Amino acid sequence: MAKVVIDAGHGGNDPGASGNGIVEKEYTLKISQYIYDRLKDLGLDVKMTRTTDETLSPTERVDRVLDAFGNDSDVIVISNHINAGGGDGAEVIYALRNKNTLSNLILRELESEGQNIRKAYQRRLPSDTSKDYYFMQRNTGNTEAITIEYGFLDSKGDDVNQLKNNWKNYAEAVVRAIVEYLNLSYTPVPGENYYTVVSGDKIFMGNNEQ
Numbered sequence: 001m002a003k004v005v006i007d008a009g010h011g012g013n014d015p016g017a018s019g020n021g022i023v024e025k026e027y028t029l030k031i032s033q034y035i036y037d038r039l040k041d042l043g044l045d046v047k048m049t050r051t052t053d054e055t056l057s058p059t060e061r062v063d064r065v066l067d068a069f070g071n072d073s074d075v076i077v078i079s080n081h082i083n084a085g086g087g088d089g090a091e092v093i094y095a096l097r098n099k100n101t102l103s104n105l106i107l108r109e110l111e112s113e114g115q116n117i118r119k120a121y122q123r124r125l126p127s128d129t130s131k132d133y134y135f136m137q138r139n140t141g142n143t144e145a146i147t148i149e150y151g152f153l154d155s156k157g158d159d160v161n162q163l164k165n166n167w168k169n170y171a172e173a174v175v176r177a178i179v180e181y182l183n184l185s186y187t188p189v190p191g192e193n194y195y196t197v198v199s200g201d202k203i204f205m206g207n208n209e210q
């Protein structure tokens with residue numbers, strides 16, 4: 001049975017980044033809840049590090065990751081974040097101990113939902129380059145720990161509108177990537193027939209073409 005831990009980045013006293021009507025801790029929680037519900041429906045074993053607006057220290061967060069299904073290499077950890085710093089597009093960070101297969105699948109699926117993708121990358125700790133830079137990769141044992149930055153809340157491009165309007169589609173993209181990675185069968189959301197608006201689309205409202 002496939003095991004997945006979903007981590008909603010930040011929370012409680014730590015809102016993460018905020019701007020343009022987006023608070024990171026709120027988006028990470030709703031994206032995480034969505035992915036959790038879908039993976040559960042698809043029959044995977046899945047747990048969350050937090051389900052409320054809760055403050056978690058890095059140590060508490062990592063403990064919850066490792067306590068969920070144990071410190072095993074077949075446990076997938078998805079840590080959800082919203083970026084800041086003025087860029088545009090999605091990034092995925094993966095651990096030094098892992099290959100980039102799942103990260104690339106995630107980026108490809110996000111791209112299929114209209115998000116532009118930047119890169120999947122590993123980052124090393126300058127003081128000890130045998131270790132990962134970010135605690136979510138460094139301190140999560142043997143698990144396959146991935147951090148997803150869905151887009152920039154301070155983007156001068158289209159990320160702000162995309163995050164607000166398309167976050168569910170991006171969460172579904174991650175669900176598809178995980179299911180594909182695990183060679184399980186994917187079923188779309190029952191009754192859902194959603195469409196992602198991408199730039200260049202003509203949107204008809206009443207008789208007025210906008």
Ligand SMILES: [Zn+2]
Nearest residue numbers: 009016081082
């Ligand atoms: Zn963050």
